Amino acid sequence: MNALLALEDGTVLRGRSCGAPGEASGEMVFNTSLTGYQEVLTDPSYKGQVVLMTYPLIGNTGITNSDHESPRPRLEALVVRELCRTPSNWESVESVPDFLLRHAIPAIEGVDTRALTLRLRAKGSLRCILSTTDADERRLVRRARALPPTVGVDLAQTVTCAEPRVWSEPLAEVPLGWPMAFPRSPHVVVLDLGVKNGILRCLASLGCRVTVVPARTTAAEIMTLFPDGVLLSNGPGDPEPIAYAVETIRRLLEERVPLFGICLGHQLLGLALGGKTFKLKFGHHGANHPVKDLATGRIAVTTQNHNFCVDLKSLPDQVRTTHLNLNDGTSEGMMHTLLPAFSVQYHPEACAGPHDSRYLFARFGELMAERMSKNQGALANAKKD
């Protein structure tokens, strides 16, 4: 089956459909990871986006049972050079075309993905439509131009969980040196703005009890769960319209409960601390960005997936930059000097990508352990009194 891909700049490409028939639209971004298309497909942060994989051969290992980042694909559509129909891997349970078909995600192959990438690099993210039903090129371009912009839209509410839930599944392969030695198993409440399973698995592997709560859960509600720490998850789109979460975070900061923000969570923490965010030209989407930890000087190769960014200059003095992107010098992480709160723009859980930054979960663990022992001390003192 033929498929057409129309971009708002007027580009129309013809290819073969390799997913579900029908139409999908969104903002097109490119991802440069060589591995991990399954994680990309199921990452809720891609909600609203049409993802182009720059590596030309996608789907070689099919779909496995243990690499989902959420129960179903979240991106709007997939653009590849060649999609594999007969995968080969000992863990493979399904082919990518079958998986896409089952979840009604359209996909196109046989297009020059590199030429598209260069276009996105030059022009920034572009709105687009992928269609197997509409063959009118000019109409498709018009429709792509008429798509609503992503700025100002709260996409997190479309991917967050409906009810609080408990998570206990650890990583398939636990990194050396884990889990941490806590006085007791810390309780982490994860504010789900579109959380990736990888984050939850990292927390579980660390030895945490994990409760995932919907995006609109208030600080008061979170505090009734007696968290030892709150993780502000990743998620899709623009942080600014998610005012309720910013409010929640502001309250949590007042509670001095340890906070760890990842990606969208990082941006929301930035807003809660009084900062501003802005949109990048074509964002960072890949698994090879070098990030320097300013505290240790060590460089991690990181997984990135964001279109928005915190303007560090807009933050108060108590907020310190902790990590820098070596490619473009942008800020990748921050911490509050007085409050137990820190965050990174990239993905310490990786999934997909190198595991270099998982140490940040341990850093979060330390913050929680500190609070736990302080509380224990306070409790003991209270008993003595």
Next chain:
Amino acid sequence: MPKRTDISKILVLGSGPIVIGQACEFDYSGTQGLKALREEGYELVLVNSNPATIMTDPAYSDQTYVEPLTPEIVESIIARERPQALLPTLGGQTALNLAVALGERGALRRHRVELIGAPLDAIRKAEDRQLFKEVMGAAGLDLPKSLILTDIADVRSAARELGFPIIVRPSFTLGGTGGGIAYNLEDLLRRVHSALDASPVKKVLLEASVIGWKEYELEVMRDAKDNFVVICTIENIDPMGVHTGDSITVAPAQTLTDRQYQAMRDDARTAISAIGVATGGCNVQFAVDPATGRRVIIEINPRVSRSSALASKATGFPIAKIAAKLAVGYTLDEIPNDITRKTPACFEPSIDYVVTKIPRFAFEKFGREFPLDTAMKSVGEVMACGRTFKESLQKALRAIDTGAEGPDRTPPADERDFREWLGTPSSDRIFRIRAALQRGLTPEAVSEVTRIDPWFLRQFAELTRFEQIVAAGGMKAFSPALLREAKELGFSDAQLGRLLGKKEDVLRALRAKHALRPSFKLVDTCAGEFEASTPYFYSTYDGENEVVPSRSKKKIAILGSGPNRIGQGIEFDYCCVHAALALRELGIETVMINCNPETVSTDYDISDRLYFEPLTLEDVLGVLELEKPMGVILQFGGQTPLNLAAPLAKAGIKILGTSPAASDVAEDRRRFGALIRRLGIPAPEWGMARTVAQARTLARRIGYPVMLRPSFVLGGRAMEIAYDDADLRLFAAKALAASKHHPELLIDRFLSDATEVDVDAVCDGHDVFIGGIMEHIEEAGIHSGDSACTLPPHSLTREQIERILEHTRRLAKGLKVVGMLNIQFAIKDHAVYLLEANPRASRTVPFASKATGVPLAKIAAKVIAGKTLRSLLPKVLMEQKFPNLPYAATKAVVLPFIKFPGIDPLLGPEMKSTGEAMGIAKDFPTSFAKSQEAVGMALPSEGSVFLSVRDEDKAAILPIAAQLRQLGFILHATENTQSFLTRHGIDAHRIFKLGEGKPDVVDLIKQRNVSLVINTPSGKRAKSDGFAIRRNSLDFGVPIISNINSCQAAVQAIAALRRSPLSVTPMQERYRDLAYET
């Protein structure tokens, strides 16, 4: 951390002569490393015995020692130069082993030299299999079950514990020499025996088999701050059991999920920390059980390697350059990425194309096929990029230059034989797989037999299915859509032509009609995320062309030489690089086209624009039609580019330099014969024959012995010497079969016992400059590429030299040469005969250039670009007629026989050597001694010599034997030779021949009770005794000499060695003594 300022002078070790397992990738790495260190202002001392390398060009270091890479020599260089640091990680296993040897003899401590790049301890942990196992186990990594043996007596119990098949790996050897796979006890005993022998530390590792497991390599880098990046992942299509150098490999890895890959990455990181690789590039190999995913670590190479060269070319990331910078203290974040210039080197390249590497074998040189195993046997490789695996595979298959159809072999009809034929790893397995798929086997069934991942086999199957569709439909059904699909699948015009029964140009015309042209894309390390400034391109039939040709009017394309093979190797790449550099000096823009990832020419900063493409008419035209250069230079890349001369010219491309018509004259014996007759240059009598009967008549007229060969040959392919009618019948039939397309034989009078001479010259159409007259040591009849040779000639008379100069000048002008000319002469009974002339760069150009300091290829390139010799050469050289040297330089060759068990290590008209080394010294005997030392055949200065010579050589051996006695050697000989010697008053011990009793001559060799063997093969065919003597000498590392001329040279050399030990001098100092400026 910024660069270290506590060191100012660094000694760099090269890798020496090209051998199987260690080829020009180390020239690429070494040259890059030297450039990187020089940029930082360090004073550089280089030791490398291989004159055919760019890195030994004096411009790349302050002191360039073209000297043997032995611990003694290197220590004397250390003592002379007093460097503070030694960098051993750019020179392959040779340099690492040398560093260990220097450490062990205390040389580093004595002279306070710090090893940088890899500490001794790390080298030991990586190389010593037992230590490696211990360290990896302690770090928590999984390994195949294994045992270390030091004694052959423990083989049985080891076999019980591990179960067959068992992998045998000797410690500290190169390219897996002496290793192999044992399938039963007898096999194991034999292999352990030879492995113990091959291992310099007498240790062998026996490993439970992981044959058939998936094989991966990670090319990683680490800096002093423990920053770690993976530059490239490589997946071997041939699973475990075939040496990675002999495997078809693909980058990046194709069949791992992210989680599986990242766990491997974590392991690699843990492993190199455990080994203690402080900084630099490192190769880590893993095996993965395809059924369970169990992952074991196989080995680590704490240095740049063949794979790191491939990874550099595959991704655009210059590993060796960065490794050199890390070694002097920089960290990855302090070094910019060359390609993007804006982002740092501390990142992991992302690529948006697929890279396939295919090894090139040279089994035809040894008369039979060898199954592939864990000891590397290939001599070269090609790489190709495509937007899909299928496209890159097909491009690589045509780049390998053995015909995309593969060898014409009929698969066995019987089902069981067929499976064995398919299952045995072989140099042509990819074609066997195609035969199996054509036969209707499913990819899954082929996978069961070959253990190749079904993913790859399904890709092959798609191609065979498409071939069948095209062939079945014929030209009628071949629609524009099908043509486009074919091109996207990587099919060449020639390939499609074969399927459709049409000529290649019919397909090209069809493509032109539909305006179907290749697109070119950029290799940019980042999958398009950032703008890239490096002009490194590949072609694809995928969408848009992003390459804007430069608008320069002064632009010339240079064609490289493709995959290394015996007869066409690094020497030609050296010439291509020089041509590019020379044109750059003239302000001319250069476009390089080549497909060999090991080379310097495919480094992106050698030429202005690099196209990594197969050297076929179609691919080359694709580039030329885009770039539209003034013309193209073919004469530096050997036969491969020259074969394209006629079709390129026909396509309207201007061939610069000597015209293709003149090359044709040189290749066409009839026209060439007429030309030299007219020029008055004598040649041995010759003729052409098309049948065996004609050949016999001709041979009788010329008189035996005669030399036979097919009329179109490279490197002495199928060349034979016939001593009588019976020989002639046999060889003529074979040679006619070997040249199907040109069934014609060339028969020459064979000048036995003649002295052969190679001449390299440059002609600008008016003047002729003779760059070198090289006298061969071995007599005529041994391929010139296998002969040792010396410069200046040591035994020619003034008159003979004058005659050679005159003939060369006359021929250069007669042929209208513009650029390089190589001529071979033979001197017999004081007469000078012309044997062969090639109006192109030859194998000896780098040797002659390095020995004389006159860069012939550069001069030739400038001449081709329109300069005159008079404007390029110092006056004194123009007047001198050829460079006079105040020293002697001798080239010795390296032969690969040790890699081919059971082959008679005999030289003949067919070239077999893989590489060369240069010995340079005050006189010929010393330079000969040095050259022998440099190729690992160090002559003994005392001990005993075994002699066995054919009757024809008996007279000539007398003075040699007498001299050996005089030098204090004990002589051994078998009955015949012994009684002859005794009769002439020379003492010699009698030794039993094979079968006469024990101990016999072979026992003598095996027990190393002899320090030199002199064996001249009797008559026409090797006798079994001779074979046993030669093969055992080789296997047990006893130097052997198999012709009288070399014996004479060796005896002189031994005498010289006895007078004074070898001394060292850098080339820069030697050049200062020349009468001209270099």
